[in-house]
Amino acid sequence: MATIRQRNDRWQVIIKRKGYPTQSKTFDLRKDAEKWARQQERSMDAGQWQDRTEAEQTTLKDLLERYSREVSSTKRGAEIEAYRIELFKRSSLAQYALSAITGRLVAGWRDERLKEVSSGTVQRELTLLGHVFAVAIREWCIALHSNPVSLVRKPAPGKARDRVLTAPEREALLGACAECRSPWIKPIVVFALETATRRGEILSLTWANVSMESATALVSGKTGSRKVPLSPACLDALRGLPRSIDGRVFPVTIETLKQAYARAVSRAGIKDFTFHDLRHDALTRLARKGFNILELRAISGHATANMLQRYVSIDAGDLAKKLASA
Template identity: 45%
Template sequence: MASFRLRNNRWQARVQRNGQKDLAKSFLNKPDAEKWARSIEIEIDRGSYINTSYAQKTLFKDLIQQYLKEVTPTLRGAPEDTYRLRKMMRNPIAELNLTELTPNRIANYRDERLKEIKPNTVIRELAYISSMINHARREWGLGIINPVAQIRKPSQPKGRERVLNDAEMSRMLHELEKINPFLKPLCEFALETAMRRGELMSLLWMNINFEKSVAFLPLTKNGDSRYVPLSTKAIKTLKLLPRDIEGRVFPLNKGTVSIFFLRAARRAKVDDVHFHDLRHMALTKLSVKFTNILELASISGHKELKMLQRYVHIKAEDLVIKMG
């Protein structure tokens, strides 16, 4: 039930209910205090009351900091997540308390960020915000509705369709070989296996089975392990490589690989190409051999076939040959 008392020339209303923390708020006059108390009691009785006290006294940047301390270190992408979340803390939105983090505010944040960065990156940032709020709702007693769930997300940009022709690929490999002896075999192996850059960088000799012609990936991007079949050319590429003392097949840094790849592209006069395009090219080629989409997904590691379709680019003229 509610109780009221005059304190320091203000009327304090206090609502007490079993199973709920006592709720108190002060008003200039008693009718307003009674009105507030009745509305709280009705919400509690209906089961629709949400306690926003934690949200009112917590800034968004404080929530991010707590998430960085307790949650981010347990995630696989911790270094990248930490960098992005610390950058978000410098945005004006981080100075709002959590009750001010309304759908309208999030929508404005989305629109401002779209002026600065690509839609994919904005979608990722919104996902970060949504994950933090959902975690706080589950674990820390945050009493607000997730505002990200109530706004329109930016449209997914069309998947890249860049496929290098033979002449471009030949020039690229020639330049890559001059930069670092591991770069050319890395790219040749990527074109044969459709493995992701991170998977290639973490590949160990101990997980290569030459007898069965498979490579074992203990932990992939989606959190699962995977066996990747190796073609004759992939096996040949591996056997020509020197063994690194650390046991890595390709002892290179992920960031360095991207930088070297772009440098080789400039020297080879190949425009609009990224290392990840090799995965597109490999899956497109493999899709001709493996017409069963589930077989192709087992090679690529895709859980969602819709995502796999974005990577595979089949030419109509190739289908004509199959139609007869």
């Protein structure tokens, strides 16, 4: 039987049972103390009892920090994931104990986040958060009733973007990037426009994986590693770069790049054009130059043609010209 005793203005429960660690908890009301004691004893009788102390004393922020140290650091594109984790740590959700986080709380966070960013961004962030809880439950044995992210509906994917730069916009963007304080911003944008590589792949590229002789670069990211061809414009941009001590071709942080790029786009007077749109623009231009699907997939790293299709804009006017000349 549980022992319930009054201590000052509160009620303390102590449960001692052979084969289980002593359980103790304090409540403001006696009825809450009795209810908790019954729940604990029932779960012990059924052989379903779990020690939830860690879940009650660990906040989501604590869990995210551990995940960042032990899991994220071993992944490709660790810097991108570290950035997302920092965003989570600054949210109100991160202050809750793990045992207090419900599907309703996660859904509330999702709805607020959708007011700030695209549905695709929220999908990726929910996927990360879901994996954080999955690792906590399966590998770290933190006693949670369920993964709260699995109880939440993910937002529908947004419409595929088809934004590409016009020739004047491309010239204006590169000119604005040249005005940035960092000498790496314009070369990064040139590299993205010429190779269709992702931001994380660009920022993790090292000089050891660049071959100026064969005009190729080995990039690594979320889909593994692949070699991409380097155009003459790309090679010229690389030749003019200073060498960094850490061996990276572009030694800048994600946040520095995000802010510098956003300011450059604004100075150039360009509307609605994200850094990721550079990849879309690059693949569309390569397709117009006559690269076939297999060649485009080798460059982009897409697993299927359907995934690649979201990044290539085919203009009906261009097709009409092909028909006329056929």
